[in-house]
Each structure stands twice: as C-alpha cells, then as structure tokens.
Amino acid sequence: MSISTERTELAELGEFGLIQRLSARITLDRPSSVKGIGDDAAVIDPAGLHQVVTTDMLVEGVHFDLGYVPLKHLGYKAVVVNLSDVYAMNATPQHITVSLALSNRFPVEAVDELYEGILLACRTYGVDLVGGDTCASPSGLVISVTAIGAANREEIVYRKGSRVNDLLVVSGDLGGAYMGLQVLEREKAVFQDTNAQPDLDGHDYILERQLKPEARRDIIQLLKQLDVRPTSMIDISDGLASEALHLAHASGNGVVIYDEKLPIDPTTYRTAREFDLDPSTCALNGGEDYELLFTVALSDLEKIKGNPDLSIIGHMTDKEGGHQLVDKQGGLHALRAQGWDAFLRSGS
Amino acid sequence: MSISTERTELAELGEFGLIQRLSARITLDRPSSVKGIGDDAAVIDPAGLHQVVTTDMLVEGVHFDLGYVPLKHLGYKAVVVNLSDVYAMNATPQHITVSLALSNRFPVEAVDELYEGILLACRTYGVDLVGGDTCASPSGLVISVTAIGAANREEIVYRKGSRVNDLLVVSGDLGGAYMGLQVLEREKAVFQDTNAQPDLDGHDYILERQLKPEARRDIIQLLKQLDVRPTSMIDISDGLASEALHLAHASGNGVVIYDEKLPIDPTTYRTAREFDLDPSTCALNGGEDYELLFTVALSDLEKIKGNPDLSIIGHMTDKEGGHQLVDKQGGLHALRAQGWDAFLRSGS
Numbered sequence: 001m002s003i004s005t006e007r008t009e010l011a012e013l014g015e016f017g018l019i020q021r022l023s024a025r026i027t028l029d030r031p032s033s034v035k036g037i038g039d040d041a042a043v044i045d046p047a048g049l050h051q052v053v054t055t056d057m058l059v060e061g062v063h064f065d066l067g068y069v070p071l072k073h074l075g076y077k078a079v080v081v082n083l084s085d086v087y088a089m090n091a092t093p094q095h096i097t098v099s100l101a102l103s104n105r106f107p108v109e110a111v112d113e114l115y116e117g118i119l120l121a122c123r124t125y126g127v128d129l130v131g132g133d134t135c136a137s138p139s140g141l142v143i144s145v146t147a148i149g150a151a152n153r154e155e156i157v158y159r160k161g162s163r164v165n166d167l168l169v170v171s172g173d174l175g176g177a178y179m180g181l182q183v184l185e186r187e188k189a190v191f192q193d194t195n196a197q198p199d200l201d202g203h204d205y206i207l208e209r210q211l212k213p214e215a216r217r218d219i220i221q222l223l224k225q226l227d228v229r230p231t232s233m234i235d236i237s238d239g240l241a242s243e244a245l246h247l248a249h250a251s252g253n254g255v256v257i258y259d260e261k262l263p264i265d266p267t268t269y270r271t272a273r274e275f276d277l278d279p280s281t282c283a284l285n286g287g288e289d290y291e292l293l294f295t296v297a298l299s300d301l302e303k304i305k306g307n308p309d310l311s312i313i314g315h316m317t318d319k320e321g322g323h324q325l326v327d328k329q330g331g332l333h334a335l336r337a338q339g340w341d342a343f344l345r346s347g348s
Numbered sequence: 349m350s351i352s353t354e355r356t357e358l359a360e361l362g363e364f365g366l367i368q369r370l371s372a373r374i375t376l377d378r379p380s381s382v383k384g385i386g387d388d389a390a391v392i393d394p395a396g397l398h399q400v401v402t403t404d405m406l407v408e409g410v411h412f413d414l415g416y417v418p419l420k421h422l423g424y425k426a427v428v429v430n431l432s433d434v435y436a437m438n439a440t441p442q443h444i445t446v447s448l449a450l451s452n453r454f455p456v457e458a459v460d461e462l463y464e465g466i467l468l469a470c471r472t473y474g475v476d477l478v479g480g481d482t483c484a485s486p487s488g489l490v491i492s493v494t495a496i497g498a499a500n501r502e503e504i505v506y507r508k509g510s511r512v513n514d515l516l517v518v519s520g521d522l523g524g525a526y527m528g529l530q531v532l533e534r535e536k537a538v539f540q541d542t543n544a545q546p547d548l549d550g551h552d553y554i555l556e557r558q559l560k561p562e563a564r565r566d567i568i569q570l571l572k573q574l575d576v577r578p579t580s581m582i583d584i585s586d587g588l589a590s591e592a593l594h595l596a597h598a599s600g601n602g603v604v605i606y607d608e609k610l611p612i613d614p615t616t617y618r619t620a621r622e623f624d625l626d627p628s629t630c631a632l633n634g635g636e637d638y639e640l641l642f643t644v645a646l647s648d649l650e651k652i653k654g655n656p657d658l659s660i661i662g663h664m665t666d667k668e669g670g671h672q673l674v675d676k677q678g679g680l681h682a683l684r685a686q687g688w689d690a691f692l693r694s695g696s
Binding site: 055148149160233234 | 393399404407433436479583
C-alpha cells in the first residue's frame, strides 16, 4: 500500500473531524440531490422516476487483500460493483452512501486514499455521494456501499423476463478478473517466500480487470442507441455460469451456452494456459468480471450482430431443455455454478 | 446469547442457501415496494414523494458486546437507529437494506435470531426489507443498515431552520440508555470476576432503553395532529448537548438549555446516583436515547405545553448568545459535547 509518509492517527481527528475532512471534498452535482451529507439523512428528488437500490459489503481478508490492492483502487471498485448492479437493472445510478469501519491501523492518509478512489468513481459515473457512516473497527477494514439509481418504470429490466429462443448475450470478455487475481496471489506468495519483486509484466489487462473494474454504463447506452431492450439482465459478479442459471431460473427457462462463443481476451487465455487452467472454465466460473449478461428477442439479432462489445453466446430454451454447455466438439455438459462461496473461506 | 441448542454451520448452507433461508421469511407489504430481494437491485416507486436515505454501521466490539446484547435485540436496534434518523427528517421510513458480515463463529441459528429482531422492527414500523448483502467476516459481526423514507418535499425538516426565540423541545426522557449500559457493563465485570449471576432487578426501564430502543414515530404523528411543524430537528444518538449544538450551528444560532427542565426518568436518576454520576450529565451527554430534539416557533407554545411526551428545555438565541447551560442555581455554563468518540476506543 503506497501511501504518503505522513501519518495522522484517526484518534487525533476523531469521528466528526474525519467526517468534516471527507465532506470538504464532496460536491453534489446531480439536480436530484436535494441534501447530501450533514443531516440525519440525505434527501433525493426522484422527479417521477422509479428508484433502484442495491448494496454490497467488502470485508478485508475476505473480499480484498491490502497486500496487493491499493486503497485507491479498493475505493473505486467498492463503488463500481454497486453501480454495476444498478446498470444491470437498466437504470442510471445517481446516488451512493458509503459506510466504513476502520481499525486504528489505518492513518487518516489511508482514508484519504480510499476516498480518492471512491470520489473518482463518483466523478467517472456521474454519481453523488450523499451519505454514510464512519466508525471504528477492532480489526481490519469494512466498506459498505449502497447505490440508488433511477429509471422510468417501463425501462427497468429484471432477471426475469426471458422467453424461449431469446438470444443470450454478454458484453466485453470474461475470465480476466479471475486470472488477474491468480497472478496477484502468485506474486504475493513469491514475494513472501523470496522477497523478490513481483513480476507483473505482460499482465496489465487482467490486473486492471481485477484491480480496477469498470461498470458497463456504455453497454446500457449502446443498447438504447441500438433500440434494443433486453428481456432480462444480470451483471456478472459470481461467474457467467452462475448468472446464466439465475436468468434461466428466474424465467423458468432452460439455457444453452456454446463454449466456442465465449469471449476471452488473449491475455486471459495465455495466462490461464500459463497456470495450467482451462480458459473456458475461467470464463465460465471466474467471477468479478462485472460484464452484463442479458437476453434479447431473436428479432433483435440484426441490431447486435457483429458488435465488437457484444457476444452472442447461446440462447434460452424451454425448461425441458435444461442448462447445457456445448463444448467445442459439440458435446453436451450440464452447466453448473462453481463460483467459490465466501463462507467456505471464512476465518473464525 | 441464548440461542437454541441446534448448531448449523454457515458453510453448510452457503451464501445462496442463507439468502434463500432469510428471504423465505420476508414479505413486501408496502405498495411502494415494486421488487425486493432476488434481483440485482430492489425497485421502489416513490409515488411523487421525496426520498430520504440514511445508513448506519454497527461493529461488534465497538458498538455492541454480545456478552450482554441478545442477537434479537441487536437486530431490532440496528434497524431502529436508522428509522430514528428518517423520523428526524419528519419523513416516514418505508424500505431498508441490511448487510451482514459474519464470522463462522456464528451458526445459522444465530443469524435467524438476528433476523427475528430485524423483521420484528420492520413489522413494528411498517417497513419492508428490500435488499442486502450477506458475507463472511474474518472475525466478529458487522451490520450495515440503510433506511429509505418518503415525505412530501415541504414536510421535510432539516437540522437547519431554527430562528431566534424558537423553543427547544425534546421528546421522552434522557440518559436512560446510557445508565442501562453502565448497569450491563458493571454486571458483566462482576460476572467475569466472580461468576455471579447478573443483578439487573429494578433496572428494567433503563435496560430496555439500552437494549431495545424505539424510534419516535409517535412523536412525528403527534406533531402532525397538533399541527406543529418543527423548524429544525435531529435525533439524539450522541447525546443532547452534542445534538443541540448541531441544531444551533446548522442555523447559525445560539442555544440555551435549562438543567432543571431536562426530562429524566426516576430509574435513570436513581441509578445515576447509585453510580455516583450526576443525572443531568448523563442526560446531556449519555447518548443512544433516540429521542427527537427539535425547535418550534414560540407561537406553537400553547399547542405543546403540558404534553407528557414533550419537554420544553430551552430556546434558540442569536449567535452572540452562545451555547449555554443554565444550572439549577441559575449559573451559566458553556454547553459542550462530551459524547465519547468511537475512534478513541478502537483496537488494532
């Protein structure tokens, strides 16, 4: 964690002092932000729109390792994973609240770095930070972000809604964040064993996928431009297979995914091979890609075909079709969610 | 912590299993709840109202001690402290999200107990639980609740808004939650030293104030019935003195509080004496009372005078009046916020 050499203890500032320090950097830019930090609650003017609300908690030692995650990146990512959920509803994120629990291991300068990332994400995505809570923690760092977005009622896209024969489409490419994590964990282990400097060369793309993911606002905008309204949608946090099953279950449908259609970046592919992993398995179960997975009517095929940001990877079937993965030889396999379960990694 | 003798490990259920188990007990009762748990985000129909948003994080070892706080009470309190903030805006809470980080010290049955309290608070206050996150923690329990409420724009009452000569009014009585905590900590220490059973007799009222506080929805309703619109309002979480200073600062006013007007329950008074503490100091700085502190125009005096739930404890002055406490002998003292600062108690 590369922070400046100054170290100001949190206890020197106190809770009110810290809130004041952080508040000084926060501006409200959205017309819907009536009142931000500084009262019992924030006030939002929905202006006739529906509101969508999502929340995610990140816990040190479970979701991130400050051994290789810079605090600024962590702050950015903590916001982005929530915005991704809002976009997955086909809504526009407008407001977030951020709660932090901090042990006194963290100086004020570390909190500044974390907020730099949080506020950078706010600026990048046009979101106002309107509230939060900052408190002590006996050990470690916990970040809880709640994001609120807005959409016209008829624009909102749920996980439920796909119909038989709808195309299954994914944005961007898959497996990169997972492979980025493998590289970071390998280099951390090497560093602990030999004190050798990490060798991260040639892995820039997948490291960025892991450390500084982006939410696919551009895809939501693209679909509007193309006049395509997804029939169902979800963002990929746990892994493609898991999310595809969510979409299928939500609508009582079956789903077929074609292995050969999975979008995998060359860096991801090469690194998976380097680690003796199957690139398709990484794409299917890696997780944390924060791409959008959605279904569109077959009649929308012409509008999306050939778009470099969108891959048609399969289609929905009736329930009897089951949940299938078609391998490159045409063999059928049951599609299973193999994303790791956080509780299995939980300490005491 | 009195939980049933069954113990099911969280890892047996897994994250999805736990979410399913919890979701089965959750109902959506508000017309504004369009979609609750089970999608990327919840969907709310604001129906033309403004939304108010507040969030609070409770951390084991900082905000609560499971040595004497039952999990059900903890769940209830975690919700109530957020609802209190919504009422303090003169708004009606409608939706909450709840995020939990849990170490594997907690069996599924413990999470059930916690949710029993959370859902009891939801039923009591007519609020829908619409989302959340459940994840692992390397140690201890963290609860982050976000509450969303609604109000007509012109109904919302801010911390700012008081005018010179406005009356300063507080609901209920003060210092009880603080004295309840003192009793619990004393009995815990006695138990640790001697293994003697705790002696909590005669302290029921203040223990309830600490363990199962209520948010003052009734006061918001009462003020509407009385046709009194506060000019400014805040809830008392850090202590009367601290909150009164917030109200004064927000409006650029001074404030005078009369010691002899402080509402103190006989149990609080007696227990403070038992602990050799000044009851007024407990009322001024104790915190966690979750009463409402507000200002009203002098012309509303007749409407609120003599109401058993409301105490007129002072008034606002111009800035030059400063921030004063008038003791029972008429002596003037500077009003200071002496609420404890969480960071000073933070471990490593």
